[in-house]
Amino acid sequence: xxxxxxxxxxxxxxxxxxxxxxxxxxxxxxxxxxxxxxxxxxxxxxxxxxxxxxxxxxxxxxxxxxxxxxxxxxxxxxxxxxxxxxxxxxxxxxxxxxxxxxxxxxxxxxxxxxxxxxxxxxxxxxxxxxxxxxxxxxxxxxxxxxxxxxxxxxxxxxxxxxxxxxxxxxxxxxxxxxxxxxxxxxxxxxxxxxxxxxxxxxxxxxxxxxxxxxxxxxx
Numbered sequence: 001x002x003x004x005x006x007x008x009x010x011x012x013x014x015x016x017x018x019x020x021x022x023x024x025x026x027x028x029x030x031x032x033x034x035x036x037x038x039x040x041x042x043x044x045x046x047x048x049x050x051x052x053x054x055x056x057x058x059x060x061x062x063x064x065x066x067x068x069x070x071x072x073x074x075x076x077x078x079x080x081x082x083x084x085x086x087x088x089x090x091x092x093x094x095x096x097x098x099x100x101x102x103x104x105x106x107x108x109x110x111x112x113x114x115x116x117x118x119x120x121x122x123x124x125x126x127x128x129x130x131x132x133x134x135x136x137x138x139x140x141x142x143x144x145x146x147x148x149x150x151x152x153x154x155x156x157x158x159x160x161x162x163x164x165x166x167x168x169x170x171x172x173x174x175x176x177x178x179x180x181x182x183x184x185x186x187x188x189x190x191x192x193x194x195x196x197x198x199x200x201x202x203x204x205x206x207x208x209x210x211x212x213x214x215x216x217x218x219x
Contacts, residue, residue: 001041001219004083005033006074006090008048010067012097014126016115022091026052028151028207029089033059035208036087039216044083046073046090067093067131074134078142085147085215088135088175095128135173147218149211150175155183163191163199170194177214179207 007029011019026049033045034054043059048070050063062077064070070090078086101109102121109125112118138144150173152166166180178199181190190207193199195214202210 001036001084001216002082003033003036003041003043003215004046004077004086005029005036005043006046006070006086006088007033007052008064009091010048010070010093011065012093012095012128013066014097014100015113015117018117020093020095020097020126022093024091025049026089029087030054032087032089032208032211035212039212044077046070046077048090067096071134074137075142078138078144081143081145083144083146084219085149086138086144087149087211087215088138089151089179091153092134093131096131097126098129099127101125101127133173135175139174147177147215148173148175149177149179149215152178152180153183153186154180157182159191159201166191167194167199176218177211179211 008026009022009024011021013019026047030052033043034056037043037056037058045053046062048064050061053061062073064073099111100113100117102112102124104110135150138148150170152169154162154165162180166178170178179190179192188204189201190204191199192202192210
């Protein structure tokens, strides 16, 4: 199979030297990509942490940094039908910056966007607006018809609540399979499915193998 794996976080630049991001390092996606390549598949890994990419035959690495970088890579590489499977692990920013503001002497907000925002402001206000869900573009308009695996992480949910949220998210993106976990349990277990209408709770150490077995049967 020809497989695309996305991994890592996206940065939301505040200026040319500062950014907002999340805690994810791309290790999960890199390990999945390595497992896929070691099983004989041709793999493209899009990652914000190329240093985490394994050195294995059959693996091509494309680096990105920002939301726009990743969006551009996906828009370039998905259309055309070259991938049989996409495993979307990347932790993509939910918000983009729409302005940097500070309170003036008249107590109104003034745009203080700059190459490097000054550190002398008493307080700083960031205007954030929602980003589009990149995974929701894979089917349409990009035309991907292969096997799609989506990842979902939540905080503070019970397993039953996580399952409900995750499968609703899977259906929204028209994904075939979902890997779901909580921040609290992310190193120990994950929900994987659906298979015959249900999800399995698996040990995190088994994720790479179980996921690859699933997509190989599906594809």
